[in-house]
Amino acid sequence: MHSPxxxxxxxxxxxxxxxxxxxxxxEALLALPYSLAHLxxxxxxxxxxARATHCCVLLSGFAHRSKVTGEGDRQILSVHxxxxxVDLQNxxxxxxxxxxxxxxxxxxxxxxxxxxxxxxxxxxNVARALWKETVIDGSITREWxxxxxxxxxxxxxxxxxxxxxxxxxxxxxxxxxxxxWPMIQEQIGDAMGLTSVHVNRTMQGLRAEGLLRTTGRKMxxxxxxxxxxxxxxxxxxxxxx
Amino acid sequence: MHSPxxxxxxxxxxxxxxxxxxxxxxEALLALPYSLAHLxxxxxxxxxxARATHCCVLLSGFAHRSKVTGEGDRQILSVHxxxxxVDLQNxxxxxxxxxxxxxxxxxxxxxxxxxxxxxxxxxxNVARALWKETVIDGSITREWxxxxxxxxxxxxxxxxxxxxxxxxxxxxxxxxxxxxWPMIQEQIGDAMGLTSVHVNRTMQGLRAEGLLRTTGRKMxxxxxxxxxxxxxxxxxxxxxx
DNA sequence: CGCCGGTTTGAGTCCATTCAAGAGGAGTGG
DNA sequence: CCACTCCTCTTGAATGGACTCAAACCGGCG
Numbered sequence: 183m184h185s186p187x188x189x190x191x192x193x194x195x196x197x198x199x200x201x202x203x204x205x206x207x208x209e210a211l212l213a214l215p216y217s218l219a220h221l222x223x224x225x226x227x228x229x230x231x232a233r234a235t236h237c238c239v240l241l242s243g244f245a246h247r248s249k250v251t252g253e254g255d256r257q258i259l260s261v262h263x264x265x266x267x268v269d270l271q272n273x274x275x276x277x278x279x280x281x282x283x284x285x286x287x288x289x290x291x292x293x294x295x296x297x298x299x300x301x302x303x304x305x306x307n308v309a310r311a312l313w314k315e316t317v318i319d320g321s322i323t324r325e326w327x328x329x330x331x332x333x334x335x336x337x338x339x340x341x342x343x344x345x346x347x348x349x350x351x352x353x354x355x356x357x358x359x360x361x362x363w364p365m366i367q368e369q370i371g372d373a374m375g376l377t378s379v380h381v382n383r384t385m386q387g388l389r390a391e392g393l394l395r396t397t398g399r400k401m402x403x404x405x406x407x408x409x410x411x412x413x414x415x416x417x418x419x420x421x422x423x
Numbered sequence: 424m425h426s427p428x429x430x431x432x433x434x435x436x437x438x439x440x441x442x443x444x445x446x447x448x449x450e451a452l453l454a455l456p457y458s459l460a461h462l463x464x465x466x467x468x469x470x471x472x473a474r475a476t477h478c479c480v481l482l483s484g485f486a487h488r489s490k491v492t493g494e495g496d497r498q499i500l501s502v503h504x505x506x507x508x509v510d511l512q513n514x515x516x517x518x519x520x521x522x523x524x525x526x527x528x529x530x531x532x533x534x535x536x537x538x539x540x541x542x543x544x545x546x547x548n549v550a551r552a553l554w555k556e557t558v559i560d561g562s563i564t565r566e567w568x569x570x571x572x573x574x575x576x577x578x579x580x581x582x583x584x585x586x587x588x589x590x591x592x593x594x595x596x597x598x599x600x601x602x603x604w605p606m607i608q609e610q611i612g613d614a615m616g617l618t619s620v621h622v623n624r625t626m627q628g629l630r631a632e633g634l635l636r637t638t639g640r641k642m643x644x645x646x647x648x649x650x651x652x653x654x655x656x657x658x659x660x661x662x663x664x
Numbered sequence: 665c666g667c668c669g670g671t672t673t674g675a676g677t678c679c680a681t682t683c684a685a686g687a688g689g690a691g692t693g694g
Numbered sequence: 695c696c697a698c699t700c701c702t703c704t705t706g707a708a709t710g711g712a713c714t715c716a717a718a719c720c721g722g723c724g
Contacts, residue, residue: 231659249569251578252655257569271558274551279562279660302551306544313543313554314515320561321512321520327564328490328498331571331616335712337492366670375572380712382672398721414493418472419520576680607702621680623704639689 188212189291192353193239196265199352199423200318201311210301211308216291227268227282227290234272236292240264243288244364248372249280258373260322261285261346261365265353270316273298285364286399318421325419330375333414335384338374340413343394347403348417363401388412429453430532433594434480437506440593440664441559442552451542452549457532468509468523468531475513477533481505484529485605489613490521499614501563502526502587502606506594511557514539526605527640559662566660571616574655576625579615581654584635588644589658604642629653 190212197203197211216239221227227238230249238245240262247259247268259280262268269282273295284290302309322345329338346363350356367385368378376384388394393409395402403409410416431453438444438452457480462468468479471490479486481503488500488509500521503509510523514536525531543550563586570579587604591597608626609619617625629635634650636643644650651657 247565249565251569251573252657255573257572259565259568271561274555274558275562275662277659277662279662280565299551302554303547306547306550309547309550309554310515310540310543313550313557316554316557316561317512317515320557320564321516323561323564323568324488324490324500324521327500327568327571328492330568331498331614332492332496368670377713378671379673379714383712386672416493418518421516421518421520609702618681619703620682620705623702624680627704 189218189241189289190214190216190239192241192265193267193291196267196353197311197315200421201307201314203311204307207305207308210305214293214297214301216293219290219292221284221288221290223284223286225284227284228272228278228280230278230281232278234269234275234278235295237270237273237295237298238268238282239291239293240266240268241289241291244285244362245282245288245290246285246365246369246373247280247282256372257375258369260319260326261373263346263349263353264355267312267315270298270312270319273302273312285369321419321421326373335374335376335380336387336412337414338376339370339381339384340388340393340409341415342370342374342413343401343403344410344413344415344417345420347401348420348422352420352422358406359403361401361403363396363399430459430482430530431455431457431480433482433506434508434532437508437594438552438556441662442548442555444552445548448546448549451546455534455538455542457534460531460533462525462529462531464525464527466525468525469513469519469521471519471522473519475510475516475519476536478511478514478536478539479509479523480532480534481507481509482530482532485526485603486523486529486531487526487606487610487614488521488523497613498616499610501560501567502614504587504590504594505596508553508556511539511553511560514543514553526610562660562662567614576615576617576621577628577653578655579617580611580622580625581629581634581650582656583611583615583654584642584644585651585654585656585658586661588642589661589663593661593663599647600644602642602644604637604640 194208194211242264245262245268248256250256272278302312329341347361350361356362367381371378371381393405395404435449435452483505486503486509489497491497513519543553570582588602591602597603608622612619612622634646636645
């Protein structure tokens with residue numbers, strides 16, 4: 183790839199893993215204007231209800247998207263890692279319907295909403311790739327809905343662990359059997375519709391079963407098949423190549 | 424609109440309510456080839472795991488999308504009504520990640536996947552409208568995730584009632600205070616992660632509070648503000664104009 | 665060394681489930 | 695027109711998974 187050095191390479195890698203892009207399309211994507219930012223854990227990238235002006239690409243670290251109920255309970259909607267176009271949907275709508283927050287320290291690039299719209303208008307195949315990205319994001323959200331709606335705590339948590347492990351491998355961040363584990367138990371609870379207390383007890387169970395081990399912010403999966411079956415996990419919904 | 428009579432008008436109405444389309448774009452959409460089918464309640468339109476070949480437009484009646492766990496529990500992911508492009512995401516992926524099923528008798532039009540891709544490639548603004556449709560669909564799924572993850576039974580059910588009432592109004596199907604009610608209690612349960620027994624008891628509560636009345640497959644909302652507040656409902660996530 | 669964020673533990677409570685069984689209503693066929 | 699069936703809604707009683715509300719523990723860091 184002989185285009186000028188762009189920090190957007192992780193985004194390209196992600197898109198290319200799900201769509202085929204021509205040379206000129208790749209170059210146009212890499213040539214997108216962007217601004218960089220380094221975020222500390224807990225900083226917000228977008229706030230629910232704010233006017234959407236930019237789309238954020240994660241260059242390193244982890245982020246999550248969330249919404250809150252009127253009573254203040256938070257639902258984490260998805261977890262994102264390097265290369266993800268975190269709030270791509272904001273290219274299409276005026277007002278952000280959820281927040282985006284850094285889960286760990288993170289490097290991000292902001293691309294102006296209009297630039298996304300323009301490149302999509304100029305390159306139909308790029309439009310299709312971005313659209314597909316949105317579709318896959320939707321598929322993951324639907325699986326989470328199934329997870330939260332119809333699986334018990336042990337299954338939910340195992341399922342989440344499997345998903346993030348697999349996505350880390352796909353993004354080339356980590357490989358079997360050790361993975362980054364960016365979430366604290368309270369966040370797992372907010373993602374899975376459980377309390378942190380119950381997450382704690384359930385994860386103790388998983389460890390006791392010999393399925394995994396955690397040390398700090400790392401996780402080791404000791405029994406991949408076991409964890410997969412504990413989580414009723416099958417990766418089709420991720421639509422990986 | 425002086426284009427040849429097309430049964431796809433409800434789809435146009437839906438798209439036009441969320442995006443502005445030029446005359447030629449409208450005509451191209453209405454000129455899409457399609458095949459018609461009449462479905463009986465309970466018939467499947469697409470099955471999870473099947474190869475996606477067509478995209479389905481609802482011309483009348485209701486449909487839902489769903490996934491099942493390995494244990495056979497069903498999660499209803501969304502409910503659709505006239506004008507909805509029910510499985511638009513299938514234009515972008517090979518294998519359907521969920522099923523689509525008629526909730527009532529319904530008329531549908533099938534549009535070939537490739538035709539959707541082609542029209543999107545030719546008309547960037549149509550691509551954008553379809554993409555936006557996908558984005559809004561995702562927003563609704565995310566609100567459902569919040570609903571199922573962090574609200575109690577009374578809130579969940581009230582929220583669902585509010586959403587479907589509002590969408591029926593937007594689609595011009597019904598108007599205050601009486602609405603179509605296409606779901607049986609077991610389906611409400613499958614949508615909200617509850618058992619039909621508990622749905623039953625909870626809805627008795629809502630009726631006892633004087634919030635609504637149901638007769639057969641119709642529902643009357645007696646206290647819109649009350650139901651909205653019971654469901655912690657605010658319509659921003661629907662991204663209506 | 666003491667604070668702080670995160671994890672762990674305990675005991676009591678509750679919302680929702682399970683497992684039946686019964687009632688109502690709409691359609692069907694004799 | 696009645697008997698029969700199927701589907702949906704309703705009700706009851708017992709059970710249980712997850713929650714609440716603390717309090718204690720633990721490791722890292724200033």
